[in-house]
Amino acid sequence: MVTPPWRINEILDRAETGPVCLEKDFDLKILVPELRRVIKDYDIQFDPMTPVPSDNSLADSMWNAAMDLYLEVGTLCTDTHRRIKFTEDEIKEALGNFPGKFTFGYGCDSREITNRQIEDTKRPFCMLSPDITCDEDLFVSMSMAYLQEPLADGVCAPILDEIEGMPIRSGYPTEVKGSVAHAMMFREAARRVGRPGIFLKSVGTAESDAAQIAASNPEWGERLTDGRFVASVTELKINNSLLNKMVHFHTYGCFVGALTGPILGGYTGGAEGTAIVGIAYHLQGLLVNQAHFQNYFPFHLKHTCNTTRELLWVISTTYQALARNSNLISTSNGFTAAGPCTSMVLKEAAAHALVSVVSGGNLWEIAVAKNKHKNYATPMEARMAVEVGCGAAKEKYSREDANEISLNLLKMYEDKIPDAPLGKNFRECYDIRKCKPSTEYMDLYKNIKKELIDYGVPFIY
Amino acid sequence: MTLESLFEALKRSVEEFKTEEAKQITKKLLKEQVDPLKVINDVLGPTMEEIGEKFDKMEIFLPELMGAAEVMKETTSILTTHLKESAIEYPKPRGKVILGTVHGDIHEIGKDIVKIMLEVSGFEVFDLGRDVPSIQFIERAEEVGADIIALSALMTTTMGSQKEVIELLEALGKRENFIVIIGGAPTSETWQKEIGADGWTETAGGAGKLATKLIEGKMR
Numbered sequence: 001m002v003t004p005p006w007r008i009n010e011i012l013d014r015a016e017t018g019p020v021c022l023e024k025d026f027d028l029k030i031l032v033p034e035l036r037r038v039i040k041d042y043d044i045q046f047d048p049m050t051p052v053p054s055d056n057s058l059a060d061s062m063w064n065a066a067m068d069l070y071l072e073v074g075t076l077c078t079d080t081h082r083r084i085k086f087t088e089d090e091i092k093e094a095l096g097n098f099p100g101k102f103t104f105g106y107g108c109d110s111r112e113i114t115n116r117q118i119e120d121t122k123r124p125f126c127m128l129s130p131d132i133t134c135d136e137d138l139f140v141s142m143s144m145a146y147l148q149e150p151l152a153d154g155v156c157a158p159i160l161d162e163i164e165g166m167p168i169r170s171g172y173p174t175e176v177k178g179s180v181a182h183a184m185m186f187r188e189a190a191r192r193v194g195r196p197g198i199f200l201k202s203v204g205t206a207e208s209d210a211a212q213i214a215a216s217n218p219e220w221g222e223r224l225t226d227g228r229f230v231a232s233v234t235e236l237k238i239n240n241s242l243l244n245k246m247v248h249f250h251t252y253g254c255f256v257g258a259l260t261g262p263i264l265g266g267y268t269g270g271a272e273g274t275a276i277v278g279i280a281y282h283l284q285g286l287l288v289n290q291a292h293f294q295n296y297f298p299f300h301l302k303h304t305c306n307t308t309r310e311l312l313w314v315i316s317t318t319y320q321a322l323a324r325n326s327n328l329i330s331t332s333n334g335f336t337a338a339g340p341c342t343s344m345v346l347k348e349a350a351a352h353a354l355v356s357v358v359s360g361g362n363l364w365e366i367a368v369a370k371n372k373h374k375n376y377a378t379p380m381e382a383r384m385a386v387e388v389g390c391g392a393a394k395e396k397y398s399r400e401d402a403n404e405i406s407l408n409l410l411k412m413y414e415d416k417i418p419d420a421p422l423g424k425n426f427r428e429c430y431d432i433r434k435c436k437p438s439t440e441y442m443d444l445y446k447n448i449k450k451e452l453i454d455y456g457v458p459f460i461y
Numbered sequence: 462m463t464l465e466s467l468f469e470a471l472k473r474s475v476e477e478f479k480t481e482e483a484k485q486i487t488k489k490l491l492k493e494q495v496d497p498l499k500v501i502n503d504v505l506g507p508t509m510e511e512i513g514e515k516f517d518k519m520e521i522f523l524p525e526l527m528g529a530a531e532v533m534k535e536t537t538s539i540l541t542t543h544l545k546e547s548a549i550e551y552p553k554p555r556g557k558v559i560l561g562t563v564h565g566d567i568h569e570i571g572k573d574i575v576k577i578m579l580e581v582s583g584f585e586v587f588d589l590g591r592d593v594p595s596i597q598f599i600e601r602a603e604e605v606g607a608d609i610i611a612l613s614a615l616m617t618t619t620m621g622s623q624k625e626v627i628e629l630l631e632a633l634g635k636r637e638n639f640i641v642i643i644g645g646a647p648t649s650e651t652w653q654k655e656i657g658a659d660g661w662t663e664t665a666g667g668a669g670k671l672a673t674k675l676i677e678g679k680m681r
Contacts, residue, residue: 028524028527028528032524078567132617133618159617159618161621167624169619169622170564170566170616170618170621175618204618207565207566207618208565234568234569265522265523266523266570267524267570268522269522269523302517304646370646371646371647372617373649374617
């Protein structure tokens with residue numbers, strides 16, 4: 001039997017019968033000390049001068065540390081106060097039955113997504129996503145703008161926070177209504193750009209299980225060829241609502257993604273702990289979230305981005321560990337500090353994609369402006385990321401190349417992260433009727449691309 | 462040991478979150494008739510303030526902050542018990558805060574940090590947890606006579622619940638009774654102004670200063 005799902009009833013049973021543990025004890029008495037132990041036992045050290053390490057033994061040690069950690073800690077279900085734990089044999093069984101490739105989408109728009117190796121020359125799977133809320137009247141226009149990007153293998157829609165003049169609130173009927181509308185409009189947008197079968201990831205508008213379930217419909221809503229997310233609770237936790245989604249998605253038959261973002265500065269501490277928990281999350285994603293693919297966005301507690309030096313290291317080492325020790329499929333989700341139509345955001349996007357792809361990740365690009373400003377995202381930031389990511393694979397870039405270039409890119413933007421420029425919103429830098437970028441943004445893009453080429457940044461064309 | 466060296470040892474035990482050591486030193490200080498308020502004001506308060514600043518600069522991380530806060534809580538408890546037993550007037554908290562993550566949102570890390578920073582700043586905090594129904598913030602605030610309602614949201618899809626609490630307060634004619642502050646990754650000053658909250662903090666670490674500023678402003 002191909003995994004996932006891996007023994008789905010075992011998960012439901014263990015969520016109700018596993019060892020009892022209070023959440024505070026899980027965080028501070030189990031996770032934190034165990035994490036400190038494995039960092040020490042496996043001698044894991046972050047090197048700020050090497051955001052992209054070329055040391056295979058480090059990658060393997062991190063995998064072993066994450067496996068050790070997850071075997072000891074497991075996943076806490078916060079509703080039942082039970083730990084869902086696994087044996088090493090069970091983890092190996094699930095990993096051993098994971099196929100390492102799927103076909104997302106349908107018809108001539110379908111694309112294969114696979115696991116990738118370190119320095120793989122195989123083109124990464126490119127998901128494009130604004131990852132932010134937008135005005136209701138912008139939804140179709142913004143979706144179409146992303147959907148018509150040539151390098152997009154799949155697209156995730158913006159999020160609605162109002163529907164027909166009513167605010168959408170999680171757990172309220174407006175959430176169900178908004179989520180259904182989201183799914184319908186997204187399908188319409190895909191057809192209007194001539195890509196009806198493209199892999200769509202929805203429904204970000206639906207935070208609750210009820211609203212997610214409401215949007216499943218092959219005729220007008222979420223199809224079996226689309227993907228849905230089962231998120232996690234920080235760190236290494238799950239709850240009944242998330243497990244409800246997991247059961248529904250698998251019984252419905254669509255693709256499942258695990259959404260995981262360990263927080264640097266939070267319970268995982270520094271870069272070392274964040275990366276190890278990030279790898280452990282991929283085990284949880286396979287076994288508990290029961291995911292076909294994982295979307296990984298470690299981020300900075302204070303700056304809510306992942307283009308800092310420490311986080312580039314976290315991303316690189318996570319993907320290297322996964323690539324060398326599993327065939328798990330994971331998309332690397334960028335979060336920048338700067339906003340659209342700034343030179344800084346394009347450099348951050350280039351750094352994130354280059355580091356991710358060379359280390360073995362696929363791409364999910366890109367949340368911008370610290371992911372907190374409505375309408376602040378455009379396909380241009382994602383375009384930069386995927387052009388660089390695909391270029392790195394095509395041009396056979398090594399980890400050493402990526403390390404040198406990322407150090408140069410960091411020099412250009414690192415000190416600006418705390419007060420990064422907000423830039424312009426979608427209305428200000430796109431023609432929203434034609435779904436085309438402004439001349440100003442196109443000119444900026446061309447200039448930055450030229451500058452980056454001089455620094456050795458690879459582009460697919 | 463001199464008083465200075467005992468103070469220094471207590472400071473170190475908080476920084477290294479050695480609860481038992483801190484409790485022993487505290488008991489020793491009380492045995493030597495040291496004023497409990499002096500221990501709180503001259504050692505524990507400034508030490509936690511330093512730790513808070515280090516956390517804000519990311520020189521230390523959440524487990525260290527929580528560990529130090531736990532030691533602080535244990536030692537303060539010994540000191541306040543002694544104050545009560547000695548019938549010495551105990552300083553009132555700077556204010557009472559109702560805190561929680563809003564309805565529909567299950568994230569707690571930011572809220573937990575805010576709790577520590579508020580307590581360190583002298584506030585009494587009533588933590589309602591996560592996914593808190595909007596009306597519950599108001600009911601609990603009235604029950605305990607809170608000065609501030611603090612609302613955390615980590616999702617763009619749940620920040621609307623911050624607005625809902627303010628709308629409910631207005632509809633019930635109780636908006637003027639409470640200072641409302643908001644925070645969380647997707648929130649911003651623009652959002653704060655849009656929904657009519659009284660304050661917003663970009664980082665959880667800034668919550669103590671924000672609450673102090675707002676409550677002092679209210680008192681004036």
